[in-house]
Amino acid sequence: MRISDLKTKEVINICDCRRLGYVGDVDFDMDTGCLLAIIVPGPGCFCGFLVREKEYVIPFCDIRQVGPDIILVNVDLDKATEKCGI
Structure with missing residues (x-):
């Protein structure tokens, strides 16, 4: 799988x-x-x-499944790493 393939997939928590x-x-x-x-x-x-003020950095260990259209993740967004950009 290529990085460009990952960019076409929607991430669902x-x-x-x-x-x-x-x-x-x-x-x-x-x-x-x-x-x-x-x-x-x-x-x-x-x-x-x-x-965009934030971005979510989702560790590989939190990725549960990569499907043809979506990526399923198991992330507690309150504890997820967020980077703020200006």
């Missing part, structure tokens, strides 16, 4: 059946070539001129 969005980027270990996490841009913010 099985904890609350919430749609998180589409994969925006991935995090790899350069030494081993292993996938460490997928990064999903958060919702847009109107007051920030439609700039």
Whole structure:
């Protein structure tokens, strides 16, 4: 599977059946070539001129299944790593 294939899949959280969005980027270990996490841009913010304020970094261990159209993850969003960007 290629990174471009991952970017076409929607990420669904099985904890609350919430749609998180589409994969925006991935995090790899350069030494081993292993996938460490997928990064999903958060919702847009109107007051920030439609700039995305957060992104969810979902560790590989939280990915439950990769299907033809979706990726199922098991993430507690309150404890998930969020990166804020300006």
